[in-house]
Amino acid sequence: RMAAAPPSYCFVAFPPCSKDGLVVFGKNSARPRDEVQEVVYFAAAEHDPGSKVECTYIEIEQVPKTHAVVLSRPSWLWGAEMGANEHGVCVANEAVVTREPASESEALLGMDLVRLGLERGATAKEALDVIVALLEEHGQGGNYYEDGSSCHTFQSAFLIVDRNEAWILETSGKYWAAEKITEGVKCICNQLSLTTKIDAEHPELRNYVKSRGWWNGDSDFNFSEVFSLADDHLACCSGRESLEKQGGDVSAQAMIDVLRDKDSGVCVDSESFLTTASIVSVLPQDPSFPCIHYFTGTPDPSRSIFKPFIFVDDVKLVPKVQSPSFGNDDPAKKIPRFQEKPDRRHELYKAHEWARSLLENDQDKGQKLMRIMLDLEKQGLEAMEDILSRTEILDPAEVVDLFYDCVDTELKFFK
Secondary structure, three states: OOOOOOOOEEEEEOOOOEOOOEEEEEEEEEEEOOOOEEEEEEOOEEOOOOOEEEOOOOEEEOOOEEOOEEEEEEOOOOOOOEEEEOOOOEEEEEEEOOOOOOOOOOOEOHHHHHHHHHHHOOOHHHHHHHHHHHHHHHOEOOOOOOOOOOOOOOEEEEEEEOOOOEEEEEEEOOEEEEEEEOOOEEEEOOOOOOOOOOOEEOOOHHHHHHHOOOOOOOOOOOHHHHHOOOOOOOOOOHHHHHHHHOOOOEOHHHHHHHHOOOOOOOOOEOOOEEEEEEEEEEEEOOOOOOOEEEEOOOOOHHHOOOEEEOOOOOOOOOHHHOOOOOHHHOOOOOOOOOOOOOOOOOHHHHHHHHHHHHHHHOHHHHHHHHHHHHHHHHHHHHHHHHHHHOOOOOOHHHHOOHHHHHHHHHHHHHO
């Protein structure tokens, strides 16, 4: 049987479940324990006709214009586990296992498709259209981990969200189905979740599964039943209940609390996997307010601080959460790949390692540090709530170095 997909969790909550006309999005990224995630920003850009873009494993046609994006990504690859663009679109992916073995041959990774959807889609639906068109053209495949000894491959599921709606997109090879969500709370994890409510699909999807003998064409078409391995599709989402219990009050803080919950399994800390980074985004349905994206940039959200980022022109870059770059000497770029593992830790990751060991080994000092960290986070959350409750338009100068300053303050505490 194939290796289990890493147990990441993604959530979205819409009004009336969420507070004050806000759409709230969150993801815990579960990855191999020692993998480093960085937080990177790429400005909007125009590209020459005919230019190409080098993704993790393959090169594809570039588009004339790409949107500004902020991404949380395993620092050895091109794509991202999760992120947002300047138009208030958020995308997160999940590795899933289906009855169709995922391809080992190098193509687009699910994580590349996250970034491509964000760079090219100004709404959730546009991002979905981008992702499925690229799947059709290039396919998905290649190693999901920085591991030279074996190839770990998965199919992909995505949660794609904007200020008005969300799409759950689930794929197997180039085939896909999607469901549109505009209310309530939704969770996706490392198993297929779409059943019979399908709002968009690959034009050949039903013919294909009939030809494989997976569906007879008479019963209701249930995507998870058709594509899951026999024993798989169980209700996976333990965090959903806690969000639903908030009864109309899901806020950034409530989403953060769910992502920190180890007892529910949403915050993964197991022998093979760790939540290596987390994101929470708050998307006001009123477009005159800015979207706010909180990133940890460090592992284990129960021991990390969520720091806010807002898109403005000339936003200050934050090298302290960026991993070192190895250019063409990177073992991830050389064939055969991953023959060695360079040290990819960024400055915040290293400082945070010290904090984690303190939390594990010295209870008094650890608890004191944790209180200071949570207090710092609370100040950030309150300042952002203030921005969302104002009547006047936000002055970009006020937030141009917001994320930079938060990272800087966190580093000072660790020193």
